[in-house]
Amino acid sequence: MMITDGEKLKRLLSAxxxxxxxxxxxxxxxxxxxxxxxVPEGVSIKIYTRWNAWDVAAGVTxxxxxxxxxxxxxxxxxxxxxxxxxxxxxxxxxxIGSANLTNTxxxxxxxxxxxxxxxxxxxxxxxxxxxxxLERSARRATRNERDRIADQASRLAVExxxxxxxxxxxxxxxxxxxxxxxxxxxxxxxxxxxxxxxxLTDGALDDAKRDLKDxxxxxxxxxxxxxxxxxxxxxxxxxxQEVIERASSQLTDRMGMDxxxxxxxxxxxxxxxxxxxxxxxxxxxxxNDEFEVAPSDHVIRIRS
Numbered sequence: 001m002m003i004t005d006g007e008k009l010k011r012l013l014s015a016x017x018x019x020x021x022x023x024x025x026x027x028x029x030x031x032x033x034x035x036x037x038x039v040p041e042g043v044s045i046k047i048y049t050r051w052n053a054w055d056v057a058a059g060v061t062x063x064x065x066x067x068x069x070x071x072x073x074x075x076x077x078x079x080x081x082x083x084x085x086x087x088x089x090x091x092x093x094x095x096i097g098s099a100n101l102t103n104t105x106x107x108x109x110x111x112x113x114x115x116x117x118x119x120x121x122x123x124x125x126x127x128x129x130x131x132x133x134l135e136r137s138a139r140r141a142t143r144n145e146r147d148r149i150a151d152q153a154s155r156l157a158v159e160x161x162x163x164x165x166x167x168x169x170x171x172x173x174x175x176x177x178x179x180x181x182x183x184x185x186x187x188x189x190x191x192x193x194x195x196x197x198x199x200l201t202d203g204a205l206d207d208a209k210r211d212l213k214d215x216x217x218x219x220x221x222x223x224x225x226x227x228x229x230x231x232x233x234x235x236x237x238x239x240x241q242e243v244i245e246r247a248s249s250q251l252t253d254r255m256g257m258d259x260x261x262x263x264x265x266x267x268x269x270x271x272x273x274x275x276x277x278x279x280x281x282x283x284x285x286x287x288n289d290e291f292e293v294a295p296s297d298h299v300i301r302i303r304s
Contacts, residue, residue, distance in 0.1 A: 004107030005099045005117045012090045013038045021089035023048040023134060026055065026100035029062040031108075035101070036072050045075040048134050050083040051145065053152035053228060060102070063153075066146045078138035079145070081290075082244045084235070085130055086117075094120045094127050137248075178214060178237045179264070181207035183278045185285040188212065189226050231286045239263055243283060243300070247291050251300040256280060 013020055013035055020039050022032075027049050039045060047069060055061045069077040088095040099105040099115035106112075120127060182188060184204060190197050191208040200208065215233045217226065234240040242259055243251060256279065257272040267275065283300055284293045293300055 004112070005095075005097070005115050006106030006108050008095060008117055008119075009035065009088055009099075009106065010038050012088060012093060012095055014040070015093075016040060016043045016090040018043060018091055019089070020045045021048070021087070021131070022046070022101065023083070023085055023087040023089075023130075024099075024101045025050045025083045025086075026061040026102055026105075027065050028102045029064040029068060031101045031103060031106065032065050032068050036068060036075065043074070045069075045072070046078060047076065048078050048080055048083060048138055050081055051079055051141070051149045052081075052232060053149055053155075055232060056149060056153035058232075060100075063146050063150050066141055066143070069141075077141040078134070079141050080134060080138050082137075082235070082241070084241050087127065087130060088117070089122060089127075089131070092122050094122055094124070096120055096127065179239055179260070179275050180211050180234075180278050180282050182211045183207070183274075183281060185282045188230070189223055192217070192221075192226060227286060234282065234286065239279060240283075243279060244287070244291075247283070247300045248302060253280075253299075256300070 016039055020043055022035070022045065027047070032047075036045070047065070049061070049065070051061070051063065056063055066077055069075045086097060086099055095117040097115065097117040099113075099117050103109040104111070104113045105115050107115075122128065122131070182204065184200070187197060187200055187204070188208055188211065191200070191205065192212055215230060217229050217233065221229060235244070239259070242263075243256070246255065246259070253276065256276040257269075260272045260275045260279070261267050264271075264275070280293060280300065283291055291300055291302060
């Protein structure tokens with residue numbers, strides 16, 4: 001009988017002697033309750049995750065994880081805004097792969113996801129690099145931030161209605177190496193709401209409609225909900241994950257075009273210039289609270 005990823009994880013954690021690290025962007029309270037109970041008493045636990053209002057409103061992650069961590073001595077909950085990695089450490093042993101800490105990802109649901117967790121060890125270069133990055137970029141989760149995100153999520157839920165619950169599942173139909181086509185993302189919301197505009201050519205309108213179809217956003221969002229949903233959706237895409245990660249140390253146009261060509265081997269120089277300019281516009285529009293594009297040389301950098 002095939003062992004589920006959840007059972008692999010339970011075996012890993014039950015054998016821990018000194019330290020456990022759990023790293024996943026999506027964590028459900030029912031799952032963390034099971035896993036915390038398995039870890040032997042006296043073992044310290046660090047949990048890295050991300051909190052944003054859209055993920056909470058969509059039901060893919062639970063803020064109640066904060067309370068579960070507070071109730072267990074020696075457990076620390078840390079936040080990393082651009083987190084996408086899934087890694088689980090028990091002393092020197094590691095499971096790394098695609099599975100979040102949810103019932104569907106770990107094989108504990110009637111219709112589980114197809115996931116993978118591979119065994120490795122803490123000395124492996126990529127694992128060590130990930131853990132170092134987490135240490136540098138994480139901040140401690142607080143009750144104030146938990147309450148703020150909860151309030152934002154409740155307002156988003158009102159805007160989105162019942163379709164929010166299916167949003168995360170719909171994202172899985174969009175392939176990873178995705179690039180936006182609409183070069184003027186500031187007009188996307190008007191296209192989304194079917195508001196006529198003379199500012200878009202027929203070609204630009206078609207590009208906007210294609211992007212919206214690919215992103216599979218819920219209907220009837222207000223403008224704030226649309227911005228948050230689009231930002232969350234693009235962060236599921238390989239291109240935007242890498243751009244945001246690299247922008248922490250500044251990302252030049254040349255670096256961006258090289259990234260486009262790596263993810264899209266068929267792109268020539270002209271294609272790469274066009275695609276990168278569009279991606280840069282999307283970052284400037286949807287991530288302008290975190291990053292800015294320097295006007296002189298178009299370098300994407302963390303907003304100061």
